[in-house]
Amino acid sequence: MANRPLRLGMAGGGPGSFIGPVHRMAARLDGRFELVAGALSRSIEKSREQAARWGIASDRVYADPDAMFAAESARADGIEAVAITTPNSSHRDIAAAALRAGIAVISDKPMTATLDEAEDLASIVAETGTPFALTYTYTGYAMLREARARISAGAIGTVRKVVAEYPQGWLSEAIESTNAQAGWRTDPARAGAGGAIGDIGVHAFQMIEYVTGLRATALCADLPRVVPGRMLDDDCNILLRLGDVPGVLMASQISTGERNGVRIRAYGERGGLEWTHETPDQLILREPDNRLCILHAGAPGLCDAALAATRLPPGHPEGLIEAFATLYSDFADAISGAGGILDGRLPGITDGLRGMRFIDLAVTSNASRRWISFEGEIL
Numbered sequence: 001m002a003n004r005p006l007r008l009g010m011a012g013g014g015p016g017s018f019i020g021p022v023h024r025m026a027a028r029l030d031g032r033f034e035l036v037a038g039a040l041s042r043s044i045e046k047s048r049e050q051a052a053r054w055g056i057a058s059d060r061v062y063a064d065p066d067a068m069f070a071a072e073s074a075r076a077d078g079i080e081a082v083a084i085t086t087p088n089s090s091h092r093d094i095a096a097a098a099l100r101a102g103i104a105v106i107s108d109k110p111m112t113a114t115l116d117e118a119e120d121l122a123s124i125v126a127e128t129g130t131p132f133a134l135t136y137t138y139t140g141y142a143m144l145r146e147a148r149a150r151i152s153a154g155a156i157g158t159v160r161k162v163v164a165e166y167p168q169g170w171l172s173e174a175i176e177s178t179n180a181q182a183g184w185r186t187d188p189a190r191a192g193a194g195g196a197i198g199d200i201g202v203h204a205f206q207m208i209e210y211v212t213g214l215r216a217t218a219l220c221a222d223l224p225r226v227v228p229g230r231m232l233d234d235d236c237n238i239l240l241r242l243g244d245v246p247g248v249l250m251a252s253q254i255s256t257g258e259r260n261g262v263r264i265r266a267y268g269e270r271g272g273l274e275w276t277h278e279t280p281d282q283l284i285l286r287e288p289d290n291r292l293c294i295l296h297a298g299a300p301g302l303c304d305a306a307l308a309a310t311r312l313p314p315g316h317p318e319g320l321i322e323a324f325a326t327l328y329s330d331f332a333d334a335i336s337g338a339g340g341i342l343d344g345r346l347p348g349i350t351d352g353l354r355g356m357r358f359i360d361l362a363v364t365s366n367a368s369r370r371w372i373s374f375e376g377e378i379l
Ligand SMILES: NC(=O)c1ccc[n+]([C@@H]2O[C@H](COP(=O)([O-])OP(=O)(O)OC[C@H]3O[C@@H](n4cnc5c(N)ncnc54)[C@H](O)[C@@H]3O)[C@@H](O)[C@H]2O)c1
Pocket: 011, 012, 013, 014, 015, 016, 017, 018, 019, 020, 039, 040, 041, 042, 043, 064, 065, 085, 086, 087, 088, 090, 108, 109, 110, 135, 136, 137, 180, 181, 184, 199
């Protein structure tokens, strides 16, 4: 394990952006990375403005990610990893260029804009062997990891049903002409094949597979465009089959008044289990006689993965930045060969491909109004 922070560059994260600043805070939280270079915006002036605010040296601010990879690869102290925090349509090209330069990648989701791009990227990861991680945020939370470990250990018996919800309300009105983040998310050229399904449905899908350990085998999707004029779905209602296990996935950006209501519930032969992002330090266990048991982050008796993802004693809330920081710690472990992606703690290329296949199949199912298998067969 490196005993110094790894050198990180960033693509995206310019002034006013959402997730780039979160990556920066998270990367530094546990001392595993330092942000030393960036192509933070399409505008070099804006990139310089943000770099100055963040203390990045002016000679390490670049006009675009390709220029960053070329110049940094030529330095003895060049970046060892890059965080990709740009809109979806640029993920594939930036990731491919970094991997080919031997620079490890931690990218935000969805992995790419289309399934074809995802398959292409998977072949580049295989060919280069360079570490590739995806920031499926919720997998960094201690109590989601506890849920995964308990299901894997048989705490609720064989899983018989899973329900994942991700309601938001911020796209309830057509704000895309005045809100930059809404603008690219509702534009197929920049968002890719999915609207709400690519932006948040893919999180819910990945959580289902991460927590239950099951793999989806078929789906039937209804992806309406509720706000008039939208070119992509803004509401997703999906029935899933995970082998014999039924699942329900709801993700929506027109659920008026909702903020970021991520929730997953799984029911087994001997009990149920529930995690909600609005109270992320809790995991609810349901007994067959209706009793509830509430487990808290940091408490004794939790699994090693949950304890390792907790920095504070019980009752001291941790949140999104800490969950992201856990992903960055796992990523540092992956770069130094200490696990992370391969042992399934940290989502990687396989989860990215699954997510893009999910989006692609859901769009096809919606258009054909039919069930479709994960092999692409209309059922
Ligand atoms: N994991 C999560 O929970 C989570 C949350 C929000 C967003 N995201 C994902 O993160 C990505 C960014 O989303 P956002 O809301 O932060 O977007 P944003 O619009 O707020 O910020 C994007 C930034 O990227 C810059 N940019 C665009 N193209 C670029 C390029 N080619 N090179 C360099 N910089 C470029 C823009 O100037 C801007 O600063 C998306 O893929 C989104 O799906 C993930």
